[in-house]
Amino acid sequence: MDKREQILASALTLFVEFGFHGTPTSKIAKEAGVSNGTLFHYFATKEELIKELYIAIKNDLNTYLFSHISPDDSIEVTLKKLFIYFIYWALDNREKNHYIQQVLFSPHISQIPEAILQEQSHQAIQLIEKAKAEKIIKDLPTDLHYTLVNSHIMGIYSYVSNLPPDEQKTIIEHSFEMLWDMLTESK
Amino acid sequence: MDKREQILASALTLFVEFGFHGTPTSKIAKEAGVSNGTLFHYFATKEELIKELYIAIKNDLNTYLFSHISPDDSIEVTLKKLFIYFIYWALDNREKNHYIQQVLFSPHISQIPEAILQEQSHQAIQLIEKAKAEKIIKDLPTDLHYTLVNSHIMGIYSYVSNLPPDEQKTIIEHSFEMLWDMLTESK
Amino acid sequence: MDKREQILASALTLFVEFGFHGTPTSKIAKEAGVSNGTLFHYFATKEELIKELYIAIKNDLNTYLFSHISPDDSIEVTLKKLFIYFIYWALDNREKNHYIQQVLFSPHISQIPEAILQEQSHQAIQLIEKAKAEKIIKDLPTDLHYTLVNSHIMGIYSYVSNLPPDEQKTIIEHSFEMLWDMLTESK
């Protein structure tokens, strides 16, 4: 792992544990085993570091998600995969997931380029529109569908994250069905 | 409004706009029209101010919520009222709602007494247990129900908060039904 | 002397001896017997301190100069007084005079408000124009007269500043006559 990645790794751990304000750049540098100056050699400002870390994590997540989705999958399967694999990723990368939330709920979001922010939502929204067009899901505003799926995912994640691994799978599968029932025309 | 309240009011606005780190106590004092020292006369530390503000807002929310619930209400009605009135309160008190989220997603939560944090959840959890006992809702873990309700509420809030007021009511009512369908044995 | 003035006094001595870059604000504070923070309580930035010190010194010089000039003085007398008293002031306030030159030859001039910079030059220029109108001095561009007077003054100052006090007076008086001969229609 080169120095830049060392710095990102240390920043992730410390930011998640102590928050942005609670983590001086000097602590990150020390933790990464590099000098104070080196950190600023790679990242012009602390803000820049926060942003780059966000982007790196988002790339990580995207790579993971896309590696599991195939263009041949049906809409339902695609949605289910996105749902399930996102939760698995979050469970396997708690710090990274936490970090993303942390940025989203902070004044630092404004630094993140729109394109990065919309990477997944764009995909998901197209999926929802297609599902609506094909009458698979209810005829409600796309944004409403999107919001409901999102908050459902975050809810399930926060619930299963405290469960032993063997119970997680059942809940995740089941909860997707609950969500699906909610989105599709109820009988 | 006395000085203590002036300070709390200014702190709310500034914290929500600029974040905790981005808001020096001196700015709060100036905005409140009091001296630097006076702020520390009422609140021993900045941390204390953050905590007291949280408590004050939580009291505000509780007062509002309880004023709409009657012990005679059925379980479903109670839940619906909690759902709907919380959203209305959040829409009418955006800064306050935002502030609560901000604290929840920050290292400052650890400063908030458990009792304050659980004020509503305690109520809600009892409600859910009663509903489960009476077979009104599915036989799933109480925490799962609770989590799903919560995230649903936050999702709906974030969706309707960008809508014109006249469209809000329909969505809120409708979305409660979706939630209810999800919690109760389907069909 | 209050703290603000202590800071200005220490800044003057240190800036003249070590230059702007060679004088950390921390050294100024220590020399002034105040804390690091106090310096920034009175002067928002180091730049601001540099500027305020310049203004304070210019006020000092103006007060001195004006206290010696009377509206009844003839043009020649007024010019002579400005010439002579400026040199005396510079000799009695070497650090201050040096500081003014230092600012003038540095990128910090751009921070000094035009009005402050022109305080004396404005006066002097009007004097020269009057002298030209009354045919007392040669009919050359006002700016040229002004420039020549100025550089002559600085030259004389730099020469006499290394002389013992008793020799200074003669040179100063004599050199004014040389200047006067140069400005007026020769022979």
Added chain:
Amino acid sequence: MDKREQILASALTLFVEFGFHGTPTSKIAKEAGVSNGTLFHYFATKEELIKELYIAIKNDLNTYLFSHISPDDSIEVTLKKLFIYFIYWALDNREKNHYIQQVLFSPHISQIPEAILQEQSHQAIQLIEKAKAEKIIKDLPTDLHYTLVNSHIMGIYSYVSNLPPDEQKTIIEHSFEMLWDMLTESK
């Protein structure tokens, strides 16, 4: 132009525009199109670079001046040539002239070897002594003569540097006569 000269050229431009403190060595290197390390390969320290640049410019000026003076010239002609050609050089090499002033008014002069500093003054002082011995100029202290000539030159330069080229020549010639009148026994 080899790398060493590239560096000197970039340093000149940047130092004049932004000052010594305002010009990091890294900026100089980038502007010169060389790496950070290369600059320090040619100049051991930034201070050294400042000094070497001064020396290079002084050599430039001397070469120019000497190429116009002949041992056969009379004292008056020699002085006039020094006067006039210095001003022309300064007008044609504004950055270089500015740089010399900048060093002279900075704490960096102490780094410049005496020999370099006195290159011209030595010549000029001998000239003045000769003129005094031959009763061509007034019997005043040599240093006073020297100082007055110097400040006169700088004054004229600063005046004509803002003039269109065609007006410069007249002023320069004329101003030398004014100076000469001042130095020689009047009337």
Added chain:
DNA sequence: TATGAATGAGAATTCATTCAT
């Protein structure tokens, strides 16, 4: 109660300089 000057620890950042390649 209220003030606001004073404090000083701490933080982000800069930059001359080194050195392995």
Added chain:
DNA sequence: TATGAATGAATTCTCATTCAT
């Protein structure tokens, strides 16, 4: 010769907090 990553001391500035009035 030339590079540019790496260093870390130094610097400016911020801000929560104290305290005499």
